[in-house]
Amino acid sequence: MEHTIVRTEKFNAYFGANHVVKDVNISIPKNNVVAVMGPSGCGKTTFLRCINRMHELIAGATCEGEMLLNNEDVYDMHPIFVRLKIGMVFQRPNPFPNLSIYDNVIAGYKLNGIKMAKAEKDKIVENSLSRAALWNEVKDSLHKKGTFLSGGQQQRLCIARAIAMEPEVLLLDEPTSALDPISTASVEELLFELKKNYTLIIVTHNMQQAARVSDRTAFFYLGELVEYDDTKQMFTNPKDTRTQNYITGRFS
Amino acid sequence: METTVNNPGATRRDKLRVTSSLQTPDKVNVRRLRRSYRQIRTENAFRKTLIIMALAIFVLVVGIMITLIVQSIPSMKLLGVKYLWGKVWDPVQDIYGAYPFLLGTLLTSFLALIISVPFSFAVAIVLGEYYPRGWFSNLLKNVVELIAAIPSVIYGFWGLFVLVPIVRNFELKIGVQPMGVGIFTSSVILSIMVIPYAASMGREMIRMVPSPLKEGAYSLGATRWEVIRSIIMPYTKSGLFAGVLLSLGRALGETMAVTMVIGNTSLIPKNIFSPGNTMASVIANEFTEAASPVYLSALIELGLVLFLVTVVINMIGKRIIKRFTNE
Amino acid sequence: MGPRIKLRIGKSTVFKTLVILFASACVIPLLAILGYIIKEGITKINWSFFVNVPKPVGEAGGGIANALVGSFIIVGVAAIMAIPVGILSGIYLSENKTSKLAYWSRLSVDILQGVPSIVIGIVVYFWIVKPIGSFSAISGSVALAIMMLPIIVRSTEETLKLLPDTLKEAALALGMPYHRMILKVILPCGIGGILSGVMLSVARIAGETAPLLFTAFGNPYLSTNITKPMHSLPLLIFNYATSPYDDWHNLAWGASLILLLWVLLLNIITKLTTRKWNIQL
Numbered sequence: 062m063e064h065t066i067v068r069t070e071k072f073n074a075y076f077g078a079n080h081v082v083k084d085v086n087i088s089i090p091k092n093n094v095v096a097v098m099g100p101s102g103c104g105k106t107t108f109l110r111c112i113n114r115m116h117e118l119i120a121g122a123t124c125e126g127e128m129l130l131n132n133e134d135v136y137d138m139h140p141i142f143v144r145l146k147i148g149m150v151f152q153r154p155n156p157f158p159n160l161s162i163y164d165n166v167i168a169g170y171k172l173n174g175i176k177m178a179k180a181e182k183d184k185i186v187e188n189s190l191s192r193a194a195l196w197n198e199v200k201d202s203l204h205k206k207g208t209f210l211s212g213g214q215q216q217r218l219c220i221a222r223a224i225a226m227e228p229e230v231l232l233l234d235e236p237t238s239a240l241d242p243i244s245t246a247s248v249e250e251l252l253f254e255l256k257k258n259y260t261l262i263i264v265t266h267n268m269q270q271a272a273r274v275s276d277r278t279a280f281f282y283l284g285e286l287v288e289y290d291d292t293k294q295m296f297t298n299p300k301d302t303r304t305q306n307y308i309t310g311r312f313s
Numbered sequence: 314m315e316t317t318v319n320n321p322g323a324t325r326r327d328k329l330r331v332t333s334s335l336q337t338p339d340k341v342n343v344r345r346l347r348r349s350y351r352q353i354r355t356e357n358a359f360r361k362t363l364i365i366m367a368l369a370i371f372v373l374v375v376g377i378m379i380t381l382i383v384q385s386i387p388s389m390k391l392l393g394v395k396y397l398w399g400k401v402w403d404p405v406q407d408i409y410g411a412y413p414f415l416l417g418t419l420l421t422s423f424l425a426l427i428i429s430v431p432f433s434f435a436v437a438i439v440l441g442e443y444y445p446r447g448w449f450s451n452l453l454k455n456v457v458e459l460i461a462a463i464p465s466v467i468y469g470f471w472g473l474f475v476l477v478p479i480v481r482n483f484e485l486k487i488g489v490q491p492m493g494v495g496i497f498t499s500s501v502i503l504s505i506m507v508i509p510y511a512a513s514m515g516r517e518m519i520r521m522v523p524s525p526l527k528e529g530a531y532s533l534g535a536t537r538w539e540v541i542r543s544i545i546m547p548y549t550k551s552g553l554f555a556g557v558l559l560s561l562g563r564a565l566g567e568t569m570a571v572t573m574v575i576g577n578t579s580l581i582p583k584n585i586f587s588p589g590n591t592m593a594s595v596i597a598n599e600f601t602e603a604a605s606p607v608y609l610s611a612l613i614e615l616g617l618v619l620f621l622v623t624v625v626i627n628m629i630g631k632r633i634i635k636r637f638t639n640e
Numbered sequence: 641m642g643p644r645i646k647l648r649i650g651k652s653t654v655f656k657t658l659v660i661l662f663a664s665a666c667v668i669p670l671l672a673i674l675g676y677i678i679k680e681g682i683t684k685i686n687w688s689f690f691v692n693v694p695k696p697v698g699e700a701g702g703g704i705a706n707a708l709v710g711s712f713i714i715v716g717v718a719a720i721m722a723i724p725v726g727i728l729s730g731i732y733l734s735e736n737k738t739s740k741l742a743y744w745s746r747l748s749v750d751i752l753q754g755v756p757s758i759v760i761g762i763v764v765y766f767w768i769v770k771p772i773g774s775f776s777a778i779s780g781s782v783a784l785a786i787m788m789l790p791i792i793v794r795s796t797e798e799t800l801k802l803l804p805d806t807l808k809e810a811a812l813a814l815g816m817p818y819h820r821m822i823l824k825v826i827l828p829c830g831i832g833g834i835l836s837g838v839m840l841s842v843a844r845i846a847g848e849t850a851p852l853l854f855t856a857f858g859n860p861y862l863s864t865n866i867t868k869p870m871h872s873l874p875l876l877i878f879n880y881a882t883s884p885y886d887d888w889h890n891l892a893w894g895a896s897l898i899l900l901l902w903v904l905l906l907n908i909i910t911k912l913t914t915r916k917w918n919i920q921l
Binding site: 371380432562593597601612626 | 736
């Protein structure tokens, strides 16, 4: 049995009276890519944002149940610590417009006021950018503003920024939905690489993407976790009819 | 340590329990976490500071109101409501009536509006419809901004030395007492000063007229004037009115320019060329000289009236604008 | 073309001409004022005008050093008080759009914006001058600071509202505490709008006279003690302009020109900052 890193038990999330995630039980093994898919409005993004406690930033949003990171409930920890351990990449690339590429990568340290030697910083920047497959493209323009990059490059910069903090889990919320096909391919390729060091949870509404990049897939429908299985298994032989309907495009 | 951070009340449990998180071997990680503890405390202090500052603004306004009311109480008690209708203001005899100042304020302000509205609306139409960009529009925009930027004491100074002699000559010609200073002169100065308010508000409003509406009319063969009259004016009338209200609020409260050219007499003005006083100008002139408590309090009551009137006018104007922009 | 159409087009042209005429007419008073102030002011300005204090009536010469220094101190102290309060309240309002406190605070800002400046002078007189027992520069600064507040709060709130939420999420997802997110990410991104609001507020109050009449009061001598009465440019202009002496009028003309240039300079800087810091997101 693989080592489980994130596990939930009877996890529910609400927007006011609106019940958006219902009784979800899931365990996510370490160094895996888990795809979370489902039609829009099925609660998949909300679920993802609950993992690193971004959900609660929206007024009126609440949740209940257990959300365990290494057997410790993240809702017992301070949100700052949770977010240091669980990184996140958003739908739209959001580099800090006031910072250079270099400073964007170490933003987590710099803006948290952590002082480091120049050499240490350089190392983190090079490492993270290399792992985000961006180093070769930007190494000569590290001190330009991050907003000059293309969409795909910006998104990889955001990934570099997230992994620079050495998180244990990386959450990706439809990271390619705002990107063109070529940039999408470069980000997907990167996910394969990242899996060696991190556990990735990726929300996507693109079935092909889920099939291409993930080891395991979770299918959400109307807030419920309908099915959670090995990706190959899920796409070739779904157990639930709702999953089958979704995969074959009968509702969307 | 009990703490509510990052949106208090949104989560079920916000207790801090971080013992196991510290056992990360990485050097940077440890430093990072230790640093974070300190920051959590700062975070709460910061949130509280924000709340206190927002509260401070509210307290400030409540404080202003309370101060004005409390300081007006002696005058309200002694002089009663009829103070506002009293026609005679004679501090030497201890007779206080605010009517001359109410009348002076209304006369100067409305006269100023009547003079300035054609000009400010013309500016609004030029900037909003005829020439939204280009050199003429830039020139006009800068002119309006400059008019708004000139300090009121300079308007007053200029009025005293340039406008007053001109008005005096004019008064000689039409055969009224040639004082030069007075209600009319103040109104002219005020009318210049308030042009920017109605003009820039009107411009914004005219810009917001949806172009399909205008295009619909043009496509039916309407002329520019017809479009302005039957599409733009009806669509923007509440917004233009709000701009005029903002101008009025400014005119009512304007002190220095008026004080310098109105003539400062507490008699009821006979006509628009008579010297007079406004609420603001009488306060400016007599506040530091008011020896008896009732005298001082009567002046403050004028300030209270001025405050309430301008606040109400500004609030109505802002409400209209808000409704207009939300639609 | 039928005569009816000609008539309609004619009407339209007449209206356009009228509108343009009226709009252009606004240039006349502006040029008249600027021209007159420059003409009268420029001949009165020389070196001693800047370094001397006013001479008593009857003696020629003298300068406005006391008012220049006073204006600088009074406005500076006002800015020091108003800027932090204004920016922090603006942050609160942009961050808490729907809270009760935000509603009341926003209403207060609206009210404050419309309060006549003379009324603020009265109130500060009772808050500071009367308890201390003397007119003082600091009370003038408080009055001016109250007038600056609404402009700073509004511009901060409006600027920060325009920043996308994704920026905040990016910062928080990196484990950044709230205050660092605000101070290191949100504020730097909105600094342009905030700065121009601050500049605008300074430009607005630099020429204010009415709230200083019962607070800073004025002082014919050079003073830097903020607990004592102090002169300022607008106060000096008012006092000397309404005096019957030509020497004092001359000082007032020179002071008017200086004040005018100073206010216009502030306005130009405001425009440039808005343009330069115009960040794209």
